[in-house]
Amino acid sequence: MKSYFTFFLSFWLLNELSATRAPFKDIFSGQSTENQCNGYCFSILKPLFYRIGQLEESATKNEEVQNLKNQVEKLIDAQTREFDYQREMIKTLTGSIQSLQGEIKNRDSQISGQIEQQFKGITNNDDRVKSLTETVKDLESRLEIMGSQINNQAELIKAKNAEVVNLTLHNKLCTESMSKITDDLLKCNRQDSCPSKGPSDIYKINLKEIGTFEAPCSSNGWLTIQKRFDGSENFNRPWKDYKEGFGNIRGEFFIGLEKLHVMTRERPHELYIKLGKVDGSTGYAHYDEFKIGSELESYVLSIGTYNGTVGDSLDVHRNQKFTTLDRDNDPHKEINCASDEGGGWWYKKCYYSKLNGKFYKEGRTRGKKENGIAWGTWHNYDWTYSLTFVEMMIRPKTL
Known part of the structure; x- marks a missing residue:
């Protein structure tokens, strides 16, 4: 269907x-x-x-x-x-x-928020960048100022360096001058003794009542007061010569009794004697005290304790007056011990030592004369024996 x-x-x-x-x-x-x-x-x-x-x-x-x-x-x-x-x-x-x-x-919406936040961050960053930019500009300005200051300092340093160089040269010249002046001052010592330090040379000594005079000084402060080594100087002299001094300070000489008196009066001194024989042998005698009296006291001799290698031939002459050919101050009643070219000395009937006697280069007196340079204890009291080298030196005990 x-x-x-x-x-x-x-x-x-x-x-x-x-x-x-x-x-x-x-x-x-x-x-x-x-x-x-x-x-x-x-x-x-x-x-x-x-x-x-x-x-x-x-x-x-x-x-x-x-x-x-x-x-x-x-x-x-x-x-x-x-x-x-x-x-x-x-x-x-x-x-x-x-x-x-x-x-x-x-x-x-999220992206918009993020963009807004980023924008705000950028804005904040812009503010920071602006602040940093201003800081950088400020630092650049300071650096420029500091650079200018550094340049100024560099110029000052350069100028100071030049001054330093000039001062260095000046100081060098001054040092050399001061060194020379120091040497001259040492040589022109205005005190009453040799300098304790300095080269061995001729220095100027200044004494009250005497004035300034020259004398040989050794490097350790010893002042030579008498020297014999070649016979070039005559030591058979009158009182006046021994009082004032005589000879050549660079050769043979005697410094003078008045100078010895003033120096040893002001402060204590010690005595050092160097001796030499014709055969070249040498020895010494040292006395820890040495003082000479005034002219009114006839320059009497005072000495201290002996030590040395030649024996003590000066002890006999302790506290004796000085005698010359024209002023007999020795205790010998019959003769003047300084006669017959014996030279001035602190005699006593007559001597055990006599360092101002006549110089004999052969080391022996001629004939029977006993007028040579003698230090009895060193040559067995053979008075015909004559030393060929003598140097008498004194030094303040405070040096």
Whole structure:
């Protein structure tokens, strides 16, 4: 019964189409999307409808028409399901799109906030950059000022270096001058004795009541008061000469009794005597005290304790007055011990030592004379024996 209904429906549709002469596809024009086939559906149905028309022409093909009708129904059902599926897909896609749009909006909001924060950070950084720029400018200004100051200091240092060089040269000249002046001052010593340090040389000694005079000084402060070594000077002299001194201070000489008195009066002195024989042997005698009295006391001799290598031949003359050829102060009642070229000395009936006697270069007196340079304890009291070298020296005990 159903097949006949379908057949008549199809037949009716074909008749309607033929009567109206309208295309079969126009039957669905103006219908909603949900009640009409799309172009694809129509392209499939068109040959079916065409085939139905052919079947309608032949009543004998009812069974084939029925089959075609069934196929059409199946296709319509399949297409409907496809439409439902696509509708659901569209709904799903629409929801996804809406969700994505919301997410995009949130992201836009977040990005806008981040951009705003970044902008604020940039603004803050701009402020910091501005502050740093000002600081850098300030530092550059300070560096420029410091550079100028350094240049000024460099110029000052350069000038100071030049001054230092000049001062160094000046100091060198001053040092050399001071050294020379020091030497001259040492040589021109204004005190009453030789300098305790300095080269051996001729120095100037200044004494109250005497004035300035020259005398040989050794490097350790000894002042030579008498020297004999070649016989170039005559020591057989009167009182006045022994009082004032005589001879050549660079050769043979006697310094003078008055000078010895003033020097030894001011402060204690010691005495050192160097002796030499013709055979080249030498010795010495040292006395820890030495003092000469005034002229009113006839320059009396005071000596201390002896030590040495030649024996003590001066002890006999302790506390004796000085005698010269023209002033006899010795205790000998019969003769003047200074006569017969004996030279001035602190005689006592007459002597054990006599260092101002006549010089004999051969080391022996001529004949039986006993007027040579004598130090009895060193030549076994052989009075014809004469020493060939004598140097008497004194030094303040405080040096």
